[in-house]
Amino acid sequence: MTTQLSLFNSEEFYEFPKDLLEYKEHFLSRAEADLLKSTLLQTTTWEQRTQKMYDKTVLTPRLTAWYGDVKSYDSADSNASKRNEWTPELYNLKERIEKEFGYQFNGVLLNLYRDNNDSVAWHRDKESRYGKRPIIASISLGQTRNFDFRKKDHHQSKYSLPLPHGSLLIMKGDLQENWEHRIAKSSIAMKERINLTFRFIY
Numbered sequence: 001m002t003t004q005l006s007l008f009n010s011e012e013f014y015e016f017p018k019d020l021l022e023y024k025e026h027f028l029s030r031a032e033a034d035l036l037k038s039t040l041l042q043t044t045t046w047e048q049r050t051q052k053m054y055d056k057t058v059l060t061p062r063l064t065a066w067y068g069d070v071k072s073y074d075s076a077d078s079n080a081s082k083r084n085e086w087t088p089e090l091y092n093l094k095e096r097i098e099k100e101f102g103y104q105f106n107g108v109l110l111n112l113y114r115d116n117n118d119s120v121a122w123h124r125d126k127e128s129r130y131g132k133r134p135i136i137a138s139i140s141l142g143q144t145r146n147f148d149f150r151k152k153d154h155h156q157s158k159y160s161l162p163l164p165h166g167s168l169l170i171m172k173g174d175l176q177e178n179w180e181h182r183i184a185k186s187s188i189a190m191k192e193r194i195n196l197t198f199r200f201i202y
Contacts, residue, residue: 068107
């Protein structure tokens with residue numbers, strides 16, 4: 001059963017379309033989440049990519065890794081992530097999500113936010129290889145971080161959802177068309193967080 005999102009509990013948020021997200025706060029038990037986080041921290045082939053910002057090449061403020069059946073989640077081959085074969089843990093998790101929700105995935109992007117200084121800027125997952133209405137299943141491990149949304153053409157429509165250890169958030173429908181999302185830096189000291197985003201790449 002899908003849990004009601006906390007950001008819908010107030011009339012202040014009535015404009016956010018409820019059919020664009022599915023959320024389970026305790027998708028993984030505490031023991032499952034603890035073991036998976038520990039395993040991923042020790043065994044993942046993390047890398048730090050570069051990105052263009054204002055005509056400068058800078059390091060992304062987080063570490064990433066890509067696992068799956070396809071070469072990369074990014075079609076810009078000059079900055080493509082190395083493809084890693086599925087590990088048993090990641091493949092079993094993929095199958096579990098697929099079985100419970102009826103979606104299909106062929107890769108997973110891992111992000112490691114090492115502390116409160118790591119982040120991902122406002123963006124939409126509009127890469128053409130995701131298809132027109134991509135479905136992305138996101139599992140959070142470790143430090144709770146706020147997942148912010150804002151409407152693409154009306155930035156004042158902004159909402160925030162805390163994603164705790166073991167939670168699952170599925171983004172779907174027209175979310176990537178009309179809404180942006182981010183994980184912001186924080187002035188509060190934080191421990192590491194791992195985010196797994198399961199995707200289907202065409």
